[in-house]
Amino acid sequence: MRLTILGGGGFRVPLVYGALLGDHAEGRITHVTLFDLDERRLSAISRVLAEQARGVPDAPVVRVTTDLDEAVYEADFIFSAIRVGGLHGRAADERIALDEGVLGQETVGAGGLAYGLRTLPVVTRIAQQIADLAPDAWVINFTNPAGLVTEAMSRILGDRVIGICDSPVGLGRRVARALNVDPRKVWLDYVGLNHLGWLRGVKVGGKDILPRLFEYDTLLGSFEEGRLFGLEWLRSLGAIPNEYLHYYYFxxxxxxxxxxxxxxxxxxxxxxxxxxxxxxxxxxxxxxxxxxxxxxxxxxxxxxxxxxxAGLGDRYEEDLESGGYEQVALSLMRAIARNERTTLILNVRNRQTLSVLDADAVIEVPCLVDASGAHPVSVDPLPGHAVGLVTSVKAVEREAMAAAESCSRAAAVKAFALHPLVDSVGVARRLLDNYMDEFAGLSYLR
Structure with a gap:
């Protein structure tokens, strides 16, 4: 099987390759192509991968290229982890938003929206090239903002693009350990959008054991989200929010x-x-x-x-454990390539899962995965407070996609103004003006 990594010079690529090195079963990935526009980064990461592969006799063969057509042609899986504007862009996203007194984080708020607006035209072109050159390939998207990008690509690639994120995996693992159960043997009732979801249940043998967590301060405060959000607020919610909801709640x-x-x-x-x-x-x-x-x-x-x-200190050692998105990606590829049925929390089209959203809206929920792809499972309805956030942010994503498709500055202003973390139409206009001054990649907006 052949895997292409878009953004192959990215710093976290060795995590993916390290996961592949541990897979020795039939049908594994045998060839990896790294695509990037930056030859210096490609050279650096390929050296890291070469050292990782030492002593592994069946290590996947690695090649590098700066030609996108060459990279995607005949690929079985395509992993998208590009960063339009690079880290210089991320730093500018944050600074410009903070200058207006609003959040600039790369996937949440004004900064994430600016990042998304300059990323959407790029990933749309990439999706079309994949559809033309590798129509049978499965695309695994990790490019942020992951939910927005996955939905935009799905308009061309349909269900053959699946978004992944390590946040729900890490949350589920930490909560399971706090409850003293094996994270591999629980069913996580998790639902929402990317970076905007809630863990509402942890089921073992059909029984929900999450309520036990709320009974004891020592358990609820023993993992990162408990310390981050505070015990009182978590008990009020009756659920454990994704860590990124801290940007909304606080x-x-x-x-x-x-x-x-x-x-x-x-x-x-x-x-x-x-x-x-x-x-x-x-x-x-x-x-x-x-x-x-x-x-x-x-x-x-x-x-x-x-x-x-939140008044906290350094991260606890147990919260630093790796095994996040790269393991999700590996499990997803195994399930599809070998029909090894599994359950993963993924970003996929809603279909009929959440009644408050339409069928094409990309959501983040548990999915049953097999050779035919990822299929969202039925979930209970969202509570009212969650419906408000999910529908508001999805409306923002839709306005961003409309802006990218129609090159409409007015739609882009509307996307900023409607975001729950941007508190003024005037601020929205200034934000877009400042982002357009900073990024040539937004000059398409008129």
């Missing part, structure tokens, strides 16, 4: 923490990864060790501003 505190920080998350990652790729230009740099050291620091500082806003 927006003022988070914006203040971001504004007062010496640098934003994007600026930090820009500096850190520039350092990594610069080190990798030296032929004597130990590639794998350098990458591992950089990854450890990256994971330890994840959502640091949110923890600061």
């Amino acid at each position: 927006n003022r505190e988070t914006v203040r923490a971001y504004s007062e920080a010496k640098r934003t998350r994007g600026a930090y990652l820009l500096e850190q990864q520039e350092g990594f790729y610069r080190e990798m230009e030296r032929s004597d740099t130990p590639a794998l060790a350098t990458w591992q050291r950089t990854l450890a620091d990256r994971e330890a500082t994840y959502m640091a501003h949110n923890r600061e806003a």
Whole structure:
């Protein structure tokens, strides 16, 4: 089987390759193509992969290319992890939003919307090239904002594009361990949009054991989301929110923490990864060790501003465990390629799963996966407070797609203005003006 990784020079690509190295069964991925426009990044990551593969006799063969047609042709699976504008763009997304007093995080709020608006035309063209050159390929999307991008690509590729995210997996694992059960043996009742979902139940043998978590302070406060949101608020919700809902529930505190920080998350990652790729230009740099050291620091500082806003310290060691999106991607490919039926929380078209959304809306829910793809399972309706957020954010995504399709500045302003984390039409207009001044990739809006 052949896998192509779009954004193959990206820092987290070795996580995916590491997962592939552990798969020795028939039907595994045997060839990996890394596609990127940046040859320096491709060279650095291919060196890391070469060190990972040492001593593994059946390691997937790796090749690199800057030609998209060559990359997708005859691929069985295509993993999309591109970043339009790079980390310079992410840093600018955050800074411009914070200058207006609103959140700039890369997938949530104004920053995520700006990122999405310049990404949509690119992924739409990519989806069309895939449809033309590799119509039988399965596309696994990790490009952010993942729900928005997956829905845009699905308009061309249908159900052959599936979005993945590691947040629900990590949440489910932490809650299961707090309840002292094997994360592999539970059914997670999780529903929402990407970075906007709630864990409402943890079932073992058909019995929901999540209510036990709310009975004991020691259990509820023993994992990251419990400490982040606070026990009282979680008991009020009767569910465990995805960590990204902290930006909604504690927006003022988070914006203040971001504004007062010496640098934003994007600026930090820009500096850190520039350092990594610069080190990798030296032929004597130990590639794998350098990458591992950089990854450890990256994971330890994840959502640091949110923890600061919540009055928390460093992340607990158990919250740093890897095995997130790369394992989801591997499980998804195995299920499709070998018909190894499994259940995964994925971003797929709604069909009839949530009555408050139409059939084509991409949602994030448990899915049964087999050789025919991912099929969302039936879930209970969302409570009213969740319906409000989900439908509002989906409306914003739809306006963003309309703006990208029609090149409409008015639709883009409407997308910003309708977002729950943007509190003024005037702010929305200024945001778009400032983003268009910053990014040539938004010049299509008229």
